[in-house]
Amino acid sequence: MPISGFPEWMPPQRIIEQNVVDTIRRTFELYGFAPLETRAVEPLDQLLRKGETSKEVYLLRRLQEDPASGGGDDALGLHFDLTVPFARFVTENAGRLHFPFRRYQIQKVWRGERPQEGRYREFLQADIDVVDRDTLPFHYDAEMPLVLADVFRSLPVPEPRIQVNNRKVCEGFYRGLGLSDTDQVLRTVDKLDKIGPEKVSALLVETAGASDAQAAACLALAGISAADGSFADRVRALGVSDPLLDEGLEELVRVVEASAEHAPGLVVADLRIARGLDYYTGTVYETQLRGYERFGSVCSGGRYENLASSGSERFPGVGISVGVSRLLGLLFGQDALSVSRQVPTCVVVALPSEERRRDCDRIASALRSRGIATEVAPSAAKFGKQIRFAERRGIPFVWFPGEPDTVKDIRSGDQVEADASTWLPPDGDLAPAVAAR
Amino acid sequence: MPISGFPEWMPPQRIIEQNVVDTIRRTFELYGFAPLETRAVEPLDQLLRKGETSKEVYLLRRLQEDPASGGGDDALGLHFDLTVPFARFVTENAGRLHFPFRRYQIQKVWRGERPQEGRYREFLQADIDVVDRDTLPFHYDAEMPLVLADVFRSLPVPEPRIQVNNRKVCEGFYRGLGLSDTDQVLRTVDKLDKIGPEKVSALLVETAGASDAQAAACLALAGISAADGSFADRVRALGVSDPLLDEGLEELVRVVEASAEHAPGLVVADLRIARGLDYYTGTVYETQLRGYERFGSVCSGGRYENLASSGSERFPGVGISVGVSRLLGLLFGQDALSVSRQVPTCVVVALPSEERRRDCDRIASALRSRGIATEVAPSAAKFGKQIRFAERRGIPFVWFPGEPDTVKDIRSGDQVEADASTWLPPDGDLAPAVAAR
Numbered sequence: 098m099p100i101s102g103f104p105e106w107m108p109p110q111r112i113i114e115q116n117v118v119d120t121i122r123r124t125f126e127l128y129g130f131a132p133l134e135t136r137a138v139e140p141l142d143q144l145l146r147k148g149e150t151s152k153e154v155y156l157l158r159r160l161q162e163d164p165a166s167g168g169g170d171d172a173l174g175l176h177f178d179l180t181v182p183f184a185r186f187v188t189e190n191a192g193r194l195h196f197p198f199r200r201y202q203i204q205k206v207w208r209g210e211r212p213q214e215g216r217y218r219e220f221l222q223a224d225i226d227v228v229d230r231d232t233l234p235f236h237y238d239a240e241m242p243l244v245l246a247d248v249f250r251s252l253p254v255p256e257p258r259i260q261v262n263n264r265k266v267c268e269g270f271y272r273g274l275g276l277s278d279t280d281q282v283l284r285t286v287d288k289l290d291k292i293g294p295e296k297v298s299a300l301l302v303e304t305a306g307a308s309d310a311q312a313a314a315c316l317a318l319a320g321i322s323a324a325d326g327s328f329a330d331r332v333r334a335l336g337v338s339d340p341l342l343d344e345g346l347e348e349l350v351r352v353v354e355a356s357a358e359h360a361p362g363l364v365v366a367d368l369r370i371a372r373g374l375d376y377y378t379g380t381v382y383e384t385q386l387r388g389y390e391r392f393g394s395v396c397s398g399g400r401y402e403n404l405a406s407s408g409s410e411r412f413p414g415v416g417i418s419v420g421v422s423r424l425l426g427l428l429f430g431q432d433a434l435s436v437s438r439q440v441p442t443c444v445v446v447a448l449p450s451e452e453r454r455r456d457c458d459r460i461a462s463a464l465r466s467r468g469i470a471t472e473v474a475p476s477a478a479k480f481g482k483q484i485r486f487a488e489r490r491g492i493p494f495v496w497f498p499g500e501p502d503t504v505k506d507i508r509s510g511d512q513v514e515a516d517a518s519t520w521l522p523p524d525g526d527l528a529p530a531v532a533a534r
Numbered sequence: 535m536p537i538s539g540f541p542e543w544m545p546p547q548r549i550i551e552q553n554v555v556d557t558i559r560r561t562f563e564l565y566g567f568a569p570l571e572t573r574a575v576e577p578l579d580q581l582l583r584k585g586e587t588s589k590e591v592y593l594l595r596r597l598q599e600d601p602a603s604g605g606g607d608d609a610l611g612l613h614f615d616l617t618v619p620f621a622r623f624v625t626e627n628a629g630r631l632h633f634p635f636r637r638y639q640i641q642k643v644w645r646g647e648r649p650q651e652g653r654y655r656e657f658l659q660a661d662i663d664v665v666d667r668d669t670l671p672f673h674y675d676a677e678m679p680l681v682l683a684d685v686f687r688s689l690p691v692p693e694p695r696i697q698v699n700n701r702k703v704c705e706g707f708y709r710g711l712g713l714s715d716t717d718q719v720l721r722t723v724d725k726l727d728k729i730g731p732e733k734v735s736a737l738l739v740e741t742a743g744a745s746d747a748q749a750a751a752c753l754a755l756a757g758i759s760a761a762d763g764s765f766a767d768r769v770r771a772l773g774v775s776d777p778l779l780d781e782g783l784e785e786l787v788r789v790v791e792a793s794a795e796h797a798p799g800l801v802v803a804d805l806r807i808a809r810g811l812d813y814y815t816g817t818v819y820e821t822q823l824r825g826y827e828r829f830g831s832v833c834s835g836g837r838y839e840n841l842a843s844s845g846s847e848r849f850p851g852v853g854i855s856v857g858v859s860r861l862l863g864l865l866f867g868q869d870a871l872s873v874s875r876q877v878p879t880c881v882v883v884a885l886p887s888e889e890r891r892r893d894c895d896r897i898a899s900a901l902r903s904r905g906i907a908t909e910v911a912p913s914a915a916k917f918g919k920q921i922r923f924a925e926r927r928g929i930p931f932v933w934f935p936g937e938p939d940t941v942k943d944i945r946s947g948d949q950v951e952a953d954a955s956t957w958l959p960p961d962g963d964l965a966p967a968v969a970a971r
Binding site (some may be wrong): 098099100103104105106107108111112114115126127128129130131132133134135136137138140141153154155156157158159160161162173174175186189190193195197199200205207209219229234236243247355358359439440441442454455458462465468469470471472475476489490 | 535536537540541542543544545548549551552563564565566567568569570571572573574575577578590591592593594595596597598599610611612623626627630632634636637642644646656666671673680684792795796876877878879891892895899902905906907908909912913926927
């Protein structure tokens with residue numbers, strides 16, 4: 098039986114997923130990120146360091162183990178993201194890594210939450226992070242949206258809208274405005290999409306000690322967005338001044354301007370983005386797909402001044418995480434992606450009789466040795482049935498042994514003489530083709 | 535801290551692992567196996583169907599859950615192989631699959647065993663299986679070693695010795711010899727490598743009711759191996775006759791002869807191979823690497839007449855499983871593999887000054903757009919330091935912006951004029967190269 102929250106794709110969807118993961122990986126590698134995989138488990142105390150995620154953790158226990166012994170300090174749990182394991186890996190191996198260390202990590206993560214639409218208990222994430230000792234130059238913040246833009250431009254998905262903000266802008270602005278509990282303001286403004294401006298305004302007055310005018314200013318800030326550096330003037334026009342605000346604006350302008358040159362229109366400064374519950378300290382990123390805005394972000398991240406620390410050592414970082422399962426779940430749900438066939442197979446070698454199987458195997462070998470995925474028909478059924486075997490799976494070509502051999506494109510019906518040591522399919526038929534529907 | 539039994543590779547080893555997995559996957563796809571991934575968890579009762587593996591299972595429980603409720607019928611455990619989940623997937627989705635169904639599956643599995651040398655608690659497996667309804671033609675048994683031979687020929691590993699046997703040969707022979715508890719004989723003969731022929735012989739007499747002559751005949755059978763069909767005559771020369779033995783010999787000859795043509799010398803019939811504890815019913819496979827025989831099999835599998843069943847439906851199958859972590863653990867342990875660099879990066883663009891970063895980013899973009907993995911130097915340090923940044927990571931090229939730009943192969947010191955829109959590295963430098971050391 099299916100288990101709620103643990104999605105399983107059928108092979109055609111898995112082909113699409115692999116294609117998407119391959120594309121993401123290729124883009125990450127083009128930017129020089131090195132591959133890393135960490136174990137699926139972490140000690141429970143590592144997983145609970147941040148406290149607030151305790152309810153999401155799956156604990157492990159061996160079947161033969163005393164149930165009472167589970168949950169102790171040495172208990173193991175499945176990781177619920179790739180950031181906590183990465184931070185642990187960096188401190189554990191700092192002496193063996195070259196810094197700045199750029200790594201990508203594409204793995205399953207698990208969260209023991211109640212499943213609901215679009216939420217999984219097991220899902221695939223694709224992360225990149227750059228981490229350094231002591232300080233990490235700011236230019237890496239500006240690189241993240243470039244990578245993301247290249248990832249999404251290579252995928253058969255709707256156009257992304259990569260939204261960037263900077264915590265320093267918000268905090269500096271709130272502080273300059275005279276509001277001291279900036280975390281509470283941030284958390285409240287983060288609810289804008291869910292509860293609307295009136296309620297946010299009321300909550301700011303109730304819970305963050307804001308006057309009506311201060312609440313209005315916070316909402317005005319959150320209303321600003323632009324695909325170029327012009328947002329900075331609009332913020333300054335609100336009349337608030339603070340050194341942290343200036344620093345944040347300067348940083349955010351750098352990110353947006355670098356992005357505007359590389360990927361015009363894809364990246365916008367959006368001053369409502371808060372990523373409320375995370376540990377980011379500067380730049381933050383979110384990504385929505387056009388037409389799928391109501392489903393929220395499919396890729397997010399940010400800068401953390403203290404990704405990891407070990408004794409007196411500090412490791413600042415900046416990174417993003419693509420929610421691969423989330424992205425595909427949304428697109429599969431709308432039937433938005435197609436694949437040209439259900440198997441890697443490009444050619445089926447038809448089998449005239451069971452006695453000829455060795456000959457057919459030789460043809461298949463010759464084709465495979467030149468990179469053409471080939472199967473021999475399962476049995477010496479009538480050719481019509483063998484062609485239907487290919488058709489049902491979307492395999493484009495059937496090869497008929499003979500003197501000479503012929504190969505038939507079963508979509509067009511075209512049949513031509515062919516030699517297994519030289520014939521090539523059109524490039525587009527070599528592998529299953531994934532496209533937007 | 536490292537956790538015993540949960541290996542983590544450093545990035546250079548992870549590059550090797552990815553390279554190996556990519557190669558395995560490419561070979562599987564050339565044979566038309568479709569990709570599948572199943573969830574990491576199965577209901578406990580699924581995992582315990584075979585009974586004997588109960589001690590190996592990791593159970594899951596949510597941190598906030600009542601510990602007493604764990605372990606019930608609806609408890610979830612991590613899969614300990616890829617066969618159990620695949621069998622469950624097939625029966626669950628039989629109506630939506632095309633049979634014969636060929637799938638590959640490359641995933642982590644978990645076993646809660648005491649870790650020991652070469653044994654992991656978390657490890658990567660790469661499986662292929664062909665499964666059909668009711669009956670599965672025998673020729674698929676002959677295909678498995680061909681796939682394996684192609685996998686190993688494409689990997690930078692020592693030459694494999696793919697050993698094949700057939701349960702029907704052993705069972706028929708023991709029966710024809712007059713021994714009725716053939717399972718016990720099989721289990722005992724399977725200990726040959728561990729305890730030697732004298733003790734096996736004594737055990738056969740003690741526990742399987744064999745006479746000394748019968749025990750000697752069993753050992754004689756186990757001593758036969760050949761890279762061609764000649765083993766059949768040697769078996770017949772032992773003077774035992776039984777219809778199941780004849781059937782098994784005929785099958786085994788077909789497998790060995792097909793293999794001998796495709797991959798001369800790699801596949802041998804070895805009549806001591808038993809795969810004692812598994813549910814195989816015909817052909818069985820094991821694979822050892824030359825020089826690593828003492829570590830046992832890195833890839834095994836076989837034919838099961840009843841991979842899965844659902845009501846009156848039966849699904850016979852044949853498959854093999856490559857122990858990727860086990861294979862790499864062995865080879866890493868002997869330092870037998872090398873990789874040409876520690877990062878995907880092929881080119882570092884040197885940064886003359888921080889003001890020139892945008893220009894350097896443009897050069898990097900131009901190179902990436904043509905598939906060349908590129909990083910811009912982290913800071914405008916002296917060029918000597920920037921070159922060392924590349925050197926330490928094994929990155930072969932440093933690009934110097936100028937009029938004109940130049941690119942330097944830092945291994946040879948050769949520096950030439952270059953244009954980012956046309957320059958290409960030698961093919962062998964495009965990606966990290968993995969090789970036997």
